Amino acid sequence: METAEPFAIAGQSVAPGTQADVAFPITTMANGASSSLAVRVLHGAWPGPRVFVSAAIHGDEIIGTAVVQRLAQTLRPEALSGTVLLVPVANIFGFITHSRYLPDRRDLNRSFPGSAGGSLAGQLAHIFAQEVVKRCELGIDIHSAAINRYNLPQIRIAAGHRRLVELAMAFGAPVIIESPLRDGSLRDLAQGHGVDMLLMEAGEALRFDRLSIETGVEGVTRVLAHLGMIEADDGLSSVGIPARANRTVWVRAPRGGVAQMVRTSGDPVRKGDVLACVAGLFGEEAEEIVSPLDGIIIGHATLPVVHQGDALFHIAAIDHPERVGAQIDSITEAILASEPQGSAQGMLDEDEVV
Numbered sequence: 570m571e572t573a574e575p576f577a578i579a580g581q582s583v584a585p586g587t588q589a590d591v592a593f594p595i596t597t598m599a600n601g602a603s604s605s606l607a608v609r610v611l612h613g614a615w616p617g618p619r620v621f622v623s624a625a626i627h628g629d630e631i632i633g634t635a636v637v638q639r640l641a642q643t644l645r646p647e648a649l650s651g652t653v654l655l656v657p658v659a660n661i662f663g664f665i666t667h668s669r670y671l672p673d674r675r676d677l678n679r680s681f682p683g684s685a686g687g688s689l690a691g692q693l694a695h696i697f698a699q700e701v702v703k704r705c706e707l708g709i710d711i712h713s714a715a716i717n718r719y720n721l722p723q724i725r726i727a728a729g730h731r732r733l734v735e736l737a738m739a740f741g742a743p744v745i746i747e748s749p750l751r752d753g754s755l756r757d758l759a760q761g762h763g764v765d766m767l768l769m770e771a772g773e774a775l776r777f778d779r780l781s782i783e784t785g786v787e788g789v790t791r792v793l794a795h796l797g798m799i800e801a802d803d804g805l806s807s808v809g810i811p812a813r814a815n816r817t818v819w820v821r822a823p824r825g826g827v828a829q830m831v832r833t834s835g836d837p838v839r840k841g842d843v844l845a846c847v848a849g850l851f852g853e854e855a856e857e858i859v860s861p862l863d864g865i866i867i868g869h870a871t872l873p874v875v876h877q878g879d880a881l882f883h884i885a886a887i888d889h890p891e892r893v894g895a896q897i898d899s900i901t902e903a904i905l906a907s908e909p910q911g912s913a914q915g916m917l918d919e920d921e922v923v
C-alpha cells in the first residue's frame with residue numbers, strides 16, 4: 570500500500586507513522602499568561618480518513634478527557650491508516666475553573682464559527698473550527714450531563730442522516746438520539762462544512778464513571794475500525810443493537826422539596842409509572858411524578874434537593890420499552906465485561922473525583 574504524505578499543521582510537518590503534540594495560541598489572559606488549544610496529531614503510516622475526537626467543549630464535562638487520554642495511550646500511528654486529531658480539553662478555561670463556560674461567560678458550543686477578532690469564545694471557536702474541524706471528515710465530540718445530573722451513555726446525531734446512523738450504530742453506545750442541531754453549535758458548524766459529527770453524551774459533569782469511559786473508548790475504537798483506519802481489535806466486545814429515538818421529553822418537579830427517586834437512567838418506563846416522589850421538609854404532601862410516555866430514561870438528576878420546575882428525568886420515546894431496556898442492559902454489561910483497552914494506569918473507580 571502507498572504510504573501517506575506528511576501532515577502539515579501549526580507550522581509543523583508530521584511524518585507518516587508518527588505523532589506530534591501541537592498547541593494553537595488562543596489568547597493572553599488578565600495576568601499576562603497565554604493559553605493555547607492542545608492537539609495531539611496521530612498521523613498514520615497509510616492514507617485514510619481524518620477524524621477528530623474532542624472533549625470538554627463545556628469545561629466541566631470531563632468524561633471525554635478520560636476517553637481521549639486512553640485513546641492517546643492505545644492508538645499507534647505506525648499501525649494507523651489516516652489521521653486522528655485528539656483534543657483532550659477544548660475549553661481549557663472552563664476546565665481549570667470547573668465551569669461549563671468561558672471567562673467571558675459565553676458557551677463555546679454556541680459560539681461557532683467564531684472569528685479571529687471576536688470575543689474570547691469567538692476566538693477559541695474560530696481556531697477550533699479552522700485548525701481541527703475543517704481538517705477532518707468526521708468528528709466525535711464528547712459531553713456529559715450538567716453538574717448534579719447523569720446521562721446514560723448515548724450518541725446524538727442530526728436527524729435523517731443515513732451515514733450518521735451507520736456510524737452511530739458502529740459506535741455501539743446503548744442509545745442513539747436523532748435531534749435537531751442548535752445554532753452556533755459545533756455540530757451545526759460541522760454540518761455546514763460537510764463534516765460528519767457524532768456527539769456522545771455520557772455520565773456526570775466533574776466526575777468519571779467506568780461505564781461512560783469504557784463506552785467512549787470502545788465506541789471510538791469501533792468507529793475507527795469501521796472506517797478501516799485500524800484493525801478490528803479482538804478484545805473489543807461485540808455489542809447488541811442500540812435503541813433509537815427521535816423524540817425526548819423532560820419531566821420536571823411539580824413542587825419544590827426533597828425528591829426520592831424511584832427510577833434511574835437506563836430503566837424502561839410505561840406511561841403512568843412512578844418516577845419519583847417529591848415531599849416537603851417534613852415529608853408531608855408527597856407528590857408522585859409519573860412518566861408521561863412509554864420510553865427509556867436517558868438522564869436523571871442526582872441531587873435530591875429540588876425546586877419546582879427542575880428537570881428530574883429525560884426520557885426518550887421508545888416503543889416496547891421493556892424489550893429495548895433488556896437490550897440496553899446487555900450492551901452495558903458487554904461494555905463493562907470487556908477487558909479495558911490500554912488500562913496500564915489501572916481501572917478508574919466509579920465516581921472517582923478528578
Ligand SMILES: [Zn+2]
Nearest residue numbers: 627630712713
Ligand atoms: Zn456539553
